[in-house]
Amino acid sequence: MAGLIKRRETWYARIRWYDNSKRVEKQIPLRTKTKVIARERLAMVNKVESDIKGGMEFTFPWLSDSSVTKVKRFTLKDAITKWMDGRKKGKFRPNTIETNKLGLHYLLFCLSAKRPLQSINNDDIERYIDYLCSRGNSDNTINIHLRTVKAMFRYYLRSGRLKSIPLIEQISVSKPDPVYITDNEFQSIMELEWLENFYKKVFLLYRETGMRLREPMMSALNGEWIDIPPESKTHSVRSIELSKPLKQIFVEFENWYRSGYGSRISNPGDHFSKMFKKALRSIGACESKHFHSLRHTFAVRKLLMRVPIYDVKLLMGHSSVTTTEIYSEMNLKRVAQDFPTLVTSYVKTPEIGYGDTHLGDTLQSIESYMPLYLKIEG
Numbered sequence: 001m002a003g004l005i006k007r008r009e010t011w012y013a014r015i016r017w018y019d020n021s022k023r024v025e026k027q028i029p030l031r032t033k034t035k036v037i038a039r040e041r042l043a044m045v046n047k048v049e050s051d052i053k054g055g056m057e058f059t060f061p062w063l064s065d066s067s068v069t070k071v072k073r074f075t076l077k078d079a080i081t082k083w084m085d086g087r088k089k090g091k092f093r094p095n096t097i098e099t100n101k102l103g104l105h106y107l108l109f110c111l112s113a114k115r116p117l118q119s120i121n122n123d124d125i126e127r128y129i130d131y132l133c134s135r136g137n138s139d140n141t142i143n144i145h146l147r148t149v150k151a152m153f154r155y156y157l158r159s160g161r162l163k164s165i166p167l168i169e170q171i172s173v174s175k176p177d178p179v180y181i182t183d184n185e186f187q188s189i190m191e192l193e194w195l196e197n198f199y200k201k202v203f204l205l206y207r208e209t210g211m212r213l214r215e216p217m218m219s220a221l222n223g224e225w226i227d228i229p230p231e232s233k234t235h236s237v238r239s240i241e242l243s244k245p246l247k248q249i250f251v252e253f254e255n256w257y258r259s260g261y262g263s264r265i266s267n268p269g270d271h272f273s274k275m276f277k278k279a280l281r282s283i284g285a286c287e288s289k290h291f292h293s294l295r296h297t298f299a300v301r302k303l304l305m306r307v308p309i310y311d312v313k314l315l316m317g318h319s320s321v322t323t324t325e326i327y328s329e330m331n332l333k334r335v336a337q338d339f340p341t342l343v344t345s346y347v348k349t350p351e352i353g354y355g356d357t358h359l360g361d362t363l364q365s366i367e368s369y370m371p372l373y374l375k376i377e378g
Contacts, residue, residue: 002028002045004038011038013045017053019160026052031062044069074161076120077113080104083152091231103145104152106132117156122166125149129171139171146170177330178296179288181207182338186297188283195282198256199275201249203294209240210298210316213291214269217257221250228317238317299327300335304342 005014005027013028030041041062048058048069057072064070084104087097110131111124128149132142146168153165181189186207190200205216209226212233219228224247226240242250257268265271273291280289295316302312313324336342 002042002049004035004042009033011035011041013042015045015049015052024053024160028060029063073114073116074118075113076108076111076115076117079117079152079156079161080108083155086155091235093231093233099144100148103148106135106145107149118162120166125166125168139173143170143173175326178300178327179286179290179293180297180300180335180338181285181289181293183341184338185280185283185285185289189276189279192279192282195275195279198252199272199279202253202272203276203279205246205249205253206291206294207297208246209242210295210302211240212295212317213273216250216253217268221247221254226250232317236317236319238314240315296327299324300330300332301339301342303327304332304336304339 002013002015005012011030011032011034013030015026015028017024028045030038032038032041041060044060045052048056052058057074059066059070059072061067061069084097084101087100092100107128110128111120125146129142129146132145137145147170150165150168153162153168156162157165186203189195189203192200205211206213211219211226211228215228215232216226218231219226221227222239224241226242228238228240230237232238261268261271276291276294281287299312299316302315303309307315309324309328310321312327313321316324318324
């Protein structure tokens, strides 16, 4: 039975119970300072005590303009609003928040905002998938939205709002080979007359470090090292040691970024991505290649140089070596023909730096790219 508790001269009904050996307490304001009235209202609370313990919420007459007790439904819109507010207060990247927002917007449109959260079932999830398909979303995009929905449902399962959740399974998608930039393609980009040398050097920096698009903008140079903070995608700290030429490029990049990009660029990350895509199109590269291909190129080259896959995993900042294995599953013998500089320029004992604080002998020498670097040094 619920009991009475007084807080700041006002009475509350207190309900306590155990859920999976965990003690739970809920206090309901009785909105009175009089004990007699408090007991009368407590009796009304006790009539629905078992339902409250089951997760239902009620609006009592003294809490509204109604003369009767009403069930307060926790709707899909309520659930999304509360969950997204929590995400916004957490350390999630803006892009992640926007992706979550879009996926849940589609769910609202598909199922109705007033739909009680606990009533959503397997058929509703199937309908949601069909709706996403009808909008022309790819299987990968649908899986991203399904992960968002599943994360929200699991949150409410853990918090006790739900006793069970619908089955939400990912669509089976075959993993394509990573898309990389060949030596000839990269050299052709370096020789584009219309492309400023600054961009050529920045593209070289990304290719030789494997950093993600926005990592240099959140990182700091500490001596010979770039320290990448946990705000990066994997939420882990890692460091990359730079050779002298790459350090010069990073310093120039950092000055450009800190001084406001030297123009009216609103988003430097998107700017680099679009500039690189323009360069790829100028040389007639396949449309499937894009800025992130520079990161793939870094990983492929490391494996061609026989760097152990676990070391490549640390250099890339992957949370699991399973992610890195997509590169090792490629036919590396055939891939090697796209990187002749590794055959002609790489020697057994180059001057090698370190790619991570826990690694040695993993970052190849910039010497094999020195002719390339000298062409864009001015």
